[in-house]
Amino acid sequence: NAGVMQNPRHLVRRRGQEARLRCSPMKGHSHVYWYRQLPEEGLKFMVYLQKENIIDESGMPKERFSAEFPKEGPSILRIQQVVRGDSAAYFCASSPGSWAKLFFGSGTQLSVL
Amino acid sequence: EDKVVQSPLSLVVHEGDTVTLNCSYEVTNFRSLLWYKQEKKAPTFLFMLTSSGIEKKSGRLSSILDKKELFSILNITATQTGDSAIYLCAVEANAGNMLTFGGGTRLMVKP
Numbered sequence: 001n002a003g004v005m006q007n008p009r010h011l012v013r014r015r016g017q018e019a020r021l022r023c024s025p026m027k028g029h030s031h032v033y034w035y036r037q038l039p040e041e042g043l044k045f046m047v048y049l050q051k052e053n054i055i056d057e058s059g060m061p062k063e064r065f066s067a068e069f070p071k072e073g074p075s076i077l078r079i080q081q082v083v084r085g086d087s088a089a090y091f092c093a094s095s096p097g098s099w100a101k102l103f104f105g106s107g108t109q110l111s112v113l
Numbered sequence: 114e115d116k117v118v119q120s121p122l123s124l125v126v127h128e129g130d131t132v133t134l135n136c137s138y139e140v141t142n143f144r145s146l147l148w149y150k151q152e153k154k155a156p157t158f159l160f161m162l163t164s165s166g167i168e169k170k171s172g173r174l175s176s177i178l179d180k181k182e183l184f185s186i187l188n189i190t191a192t193q194t195g196d197s198a199i200y201l202c203a204v205e206a207n208a209g210n211m212l213t214f215g216g217g218t219r220l221m222v223k224p
Contacts, residue, residue: 004155033211042117042201042214043156056211091155101147102212104155 002027004094004105005074012111013082021077021108025094032075033102034060034067037089049075082112115140117204119215127223130192134218136202137184146178146185147212149201156201159187192222 005024013019025032030051035043045059049069060067064082069075079086089109093102116139126132138146145163149156160169162178162185169176173192178185189196199219203212 035214040216042119042216043203043212045211045213048211059211101158101161103158104149106154 004029004092004103006090006092006105006108008108009106010109010111012113014113015083016081019079019082019086019110019112021079021090021092021110022074023077023092023094023105024074025092026096026103029094029096029103031095031097032069033093033095034075034077035091035093037091037107039088043091046077079110082110084112086110087112115204115206115213117202117213117215119200119202119218121218122216123219123221125221125223126192128193130222131188131190132192132220134187134189134200134202134220135184136186136215138202138204138213138215139183140204140206140213142206143180144205147203147205148176148185148187149203151199151201151217152197159200189220192220194222194224196220197222 004026007022032049034046037043047060047067048056052071064080066078089107091104091107093104095102118137120135147161148159160176165180173190176187199217201217202215
């Protein structure tokens with residue numbers, strides 16, 4: 001039973017490029033969450049999605065960031081025109097229902113040059 | 114704004130020692146508190162606490178919640194080098210089960 005799968009593990013982008021981060025939740029999980037972790041800091045909530053719906057995006061910057069969780073396929077976190085401050089580890093988590101025990105993926109380390 | 118504070122920030126102990134990690138919170142409409150262990154990869158779930166005074170235990174790890182004083186502790190007895198990790202405390206508040214994380218405690222266990 002595979003866990004939460006994120007890819008790529010590492011992503012290097014130059015300023016101004018786009019970054020696409022993918023997350024496949026655990027089998028049977030329909031709730032997906034994205035968190036960002038800066039060095040030496042805790043995880044910060046970005047967005048919560050269910051299939052085809054954004055439930056809460058209060059932690060996601062209004063500009064350049066978007067997220068989707070289509071009916072088929074993985075959830076995508078998209079960052080347009082990346083800047084150096086976007087460099088961080090981005091973690092995806094999933095749960096089978098609306099309770100808090102989340103299962104995390106291994107994260108995508110984004111580095112912006 | 115919901116707030117979760119962990120202490121100490123970091124801790125170095127020797128194998129066999131007992132450690133206590135602290136987590137205090139200020140949130141609206143508390144629902145649950147969770148502890149995660151983060152090594153190099155994904156945070157892995159340890160405990161979920163919803164009721165005051167009931168200790169949860171898993172091997173050498175245990176945790177308890179005090180909803181009156183708004184804190185939780187995570188105890189690790191007879192520490193081993195494999196316990197070296199960042200321990201994250203998170204609180205679920207309000208609806209929507211988003212978690213607010215503390216900054217973590219970095220534990221290093223020396224042989």
